[in-house]
Amino acid sequence: MTSIFTRLFSGLFFFIFSEVRADDRPAKPNIVLLLSDDLGWQDLKCYDVDAPSAYDTPYLDAFAKKGVMFWQAYSPAPSCSPSRCAIMSGNHPARAQKTHVVGGHPPYPRSDNERMMDPYYSGRMPADTFTLARAMKTNGYATGHAGKWHIAINHKAFPQPTDVGFDFSRSTRGAHSSRGIDYPSEGFATAAEDDPYRLDKNGFPFHQNNEDALDFIRQNKQEPFFLYYCTWLVHAPIVTRNKALLEKYAERMKVNPASRVDKNAKGKGQTNPFYGAMVESLDYYIGQIFSYLESTDDPRWPGHKLSENTYVIFTSDNGGVDGYTDNTPLDKGKTSAKEGGTRVPLIIAGPNIPAGVQSDVMINGLDFFPSILSLAGAKAPADKKFDGLNVAPLLLGDPTKKNLVKLPDGSVRDTMIWHFPHGGSNESTIIQNGFKLIRNYDHIDKPENPPVELFQLYKGNQRVDVEESKNLVATMPEKAKVMNDQLTAILTGMKASHSSYNPNFRGELPHKEKAPTITKVTENDGTISVIAKDNGSPIKLAHLIYSVNGGGTNEEWFQATLAKDNDSTYSIKLPKGATHYFINLIDENKFLRSFPEVIKEKGTKSYSKSALAVGVQKQTETPKKKKAKAKTKSQPKEDRNIPFDRWDTNKNDILSLEEYLAGPKGENLETRYKKFDKNNDGKVTRQEFVNPSPK
Numbered sequence: 001m002t003s004i005f006t007r008l009f010s011g012l013f014f015f016i017f018s019e020v021r022a023d024d025r026p027a028k029p030n031i032v033l034l035l036s037d038d039l040g041w042q043d044l045k046c047y048d049v050d051a052p053s054a055y056d057t058p059y060l061d062a063f064a065k066k067g068v069m070f071w072q073a074y075s076p077a078p079s080c081s082p083s084r085c086a087i088m089s090g091n092h093p094a095r096a097q098k099t100h101v102v103g104g105h106p107p108y109p110r111s112d113n114e115r116m117m118d119p120y121y122s123g124r125m126p127a128d129t130f131t132l133a134r135a136m137k138t139n140g141y142a143t144g145h146a147g148k149w150h151i152a153i154n155h156k157a158f159p160q161p162t163d164v165g166f167d168f169s170r171s172t173r174g175a176h177s178s179r180g181i182d183y184p185s186e187g188f189a190t191a192a193e194d195d196p197y198r199l200d201k202n203g204f205p206f207h208q209n210n211e212d213a214l215d216f217i218r219q220n221k222q223e224p225f226f227l228y229y230c231t232w233l234v235h236a237p238i239v240t241r242n243k244a245l246l247e248k249y250a251e252r253m254k255v256n257p258a259s260r261v262d263k264n265a266k267g268k269g270q271t272n273p274f275y276g277a278m279v280e281s282l283d284y285y286i287g288q289i290f291s292y293l294e295s296t297d298d299p300r301w302p303g304h305k306l307s308e309n310t311y312v313i314f315t316s317d318n319g320g321v322d323g324y325t326d327n328t329p330l331d332k333g334k335t336s337a338k339e340g341g342t343r344v345p346l347i348i349a350g351p352n353i354p355a356g357v358q359s360d361v362m363i364n365g366l367d368f369f370p371s372i373l374s375l376a377g378a379k380a381p382a383d384k385k386f387d388g389l390n391v392a393p394l395l396l397g398d399p400t401k402k403n404l405v406k407l408p409d410g411s412v413r414d415t416m417i418w419h420f421p422h423g424g425s426n427e428s429t430i431i432q433n434g435f436k437l438i439r440n441y442d443h444i445d446k447p448e449n450p451p452v453e454l455f456q457l458y459k460g461n462q463r464v465d466v467e468e469s470k471n472l473v474a475t476m477p478e479k480a481k482v483m484n485d486q487l488t489a490i491l492t493g494m495k496a497s498h499s500s501y502n503p504n505f506r507g508e509l510p511h512k513e514k515a516p517t518i519t520k521v522t523e524n525d526g527t528i529s530v531i532a533k534d535n536g537s538p539i540k541l542a543h544l545i546y547s548v549n550g551g552g553t554n555e556e557w558f559q560a561t562l563a564k565d566n567d568s569t570y571s572i573k574l575p576k577g578a579t580h581y582f583i584n585l586i587d588e589n590k591f592l593r594s595f596p597e598v599i600k601e602k603g604t605k606s607y608s609k610s611a612l613a614v615g616v617q618k619q620t621e622t623p624k625k626k627k628a629k630a631k632t633k634s635q636p637k638e639d640r641n642i643p644f645d646r647w648d649t650n651k652n653d654i655l656s657l658e659e660y661l662a663g664p665k666g667e668n669l670e671t672r673y674k675k676f677d678k679n680n681d682g683k684v685t686r687q688e689f690v691n692p693s694p695k
Helices: 058-064 080-089 132-138 208-220 243-253 273-295 365-376 392-396 477-493 641-647 657-661 669-676 686-690
Strands: 030-036 068-070 142-147 168-170 225-230 310-316 346-349 357-359 415-420 427-432 435-440 452-456 517-524 527-533 539-547 557-561 569-573 580-587 592-595
Touching: 030 080, 030 273, 030 365, 058 273, 058 310, 058 346, 080 132, 080 365, 132 142, 132 225, 132 365, 142 208, 168 208, 208 225, 208 273, 243 273, 273 310, 310 365, 365 392, 415 477, 427 477, 435 477, 452 477, 517 580, 517 592, 527 539, 527 580, 641 686, 657 669
Parallel strands: 030 225, 030 310, 068 357, 142 168, 142 225
Antiparallel strands: 068 346, 310 346, 415 427, 427 435, 435 452, 517 527, 527 569, 539 557, 539 580, 580 592
């Protein structure tokens, strides 16, 4: 057997492209990539297993009959931003150091109650990346983006779509804006002529996001076009402007939509009428794209419709949010590398692709870039490397034959990995020949969280345990070891970053006292020198975490490795333009020591005030932590910014009910959340949380 790194993501390959067309068909087909947001594997009616979906999706169900519906399709990551970067760049999130949303800040534990901390990971896709948009533009395509972007620290940060190859870009939220509809009985669209969300003849609100996508096609149909349409649906806020749809699902689910608790309900089953209305709205708006393609003459191919020479890919950026929807039989949801967080709907249709086919072949969003190029007869630069594979031979041949998805060495792909060293999930996974291994990073002294788990999802095409409910490690220890070793080899080859333990954790952790310390940091003529002490646990990594715009808008941080000069001394030349920096040391027990201690400035996303400023010579010593004094009534209250920062996982300074329910432990969490929500708008701002007062 060849090395797993070569067999799997040696998706590092060059392409031989061929045009696939009828004799008179235009040489360059149109490409439409439709990326929904947080849509679960079980949210489409056509994907029903075990129990019928509560949501109606007639347009996507009909679309599935016109192409190939994949049952084992996966997103590159279990959260939004890394999946989008991977699709656009062709690079695996672990290789790109872009494994979660936001990023681009120093690693730090959000409190002394946190056992582990996320690693450093990038805040964005590098602007000079040879993207799918650049590839299509280079090959003569008009390139358009509509909707959500999110490949940077926030939606508006650099780089934007037009910075990486798109000619056209619009990002309006349309009818999915939460303004004016924070109360279930207000903000619904009407038939009034002056209503910006005026209901159409079918009773659906005008949706500018969808109109933007249609505008691009209208403006560019006379030439080959590539449309990347990223819907904001069905991401939170869980709201709708469609009163009729809300009432339809409230009646179906036997739920009273007048209750604010129902709007953000997180319960078992598909029981949220607001979410149901959102799913059907998504289906309707996507259906308008289908209808336009099917009814509009192709200017480049007289006598034919646009749909006859257009490849359409529909999928989701990650699994459904567990609680807003129900991913059963899959376990967990978004922000988990278990099946509910990464398995997604995927339907592909277009010229010469068989209709009405259902396939069990594993596909990943990383495959889109090379496959689209192949379908378009386009080329990438000779040095462009991919972590996905060209699945065009599968699509244009027999979509049920997994042996048509081949690695450069001619072997059949049988393996995929995911890397999500973040939050409560904090895991990496590998799937190979129907088996799935999960590696849990936060497992020390946690019997409920074993180091590895092994499940058999399928035997051939026969479903066995997609629920991931029967851990086979005890009965198949050798299988688990082999797969775990393969996972290590792949992640090492990708230079993946890993989470670290917090040396300041209040509780017990083995070897915590051996965490390294920094005794001296000096800056001289642009070179940083560090003297460190390992305290009995050898230092394995030394990093400079630096910013080039410390204190500025969209403050961003980068990572560089220090050279080891001798047993206790490290050094590095300051990168050009650096303004502030921290020193990070990680020992063999995976404890991370940062100097100075990283402190996020209250109410901001800035860390520079606690960092060392470039040009100000430092000769410092790591301070010893003082023992915490017992609290007395006269002492100030705990800083509530700390738990807020810990639970605000998408770092938008707003605490959603979803985030709050995933944070603190205890009972009556929804009631407690409502007490913080002073203005009853369904969200808790930092100010509301930090300064609570009775309503």
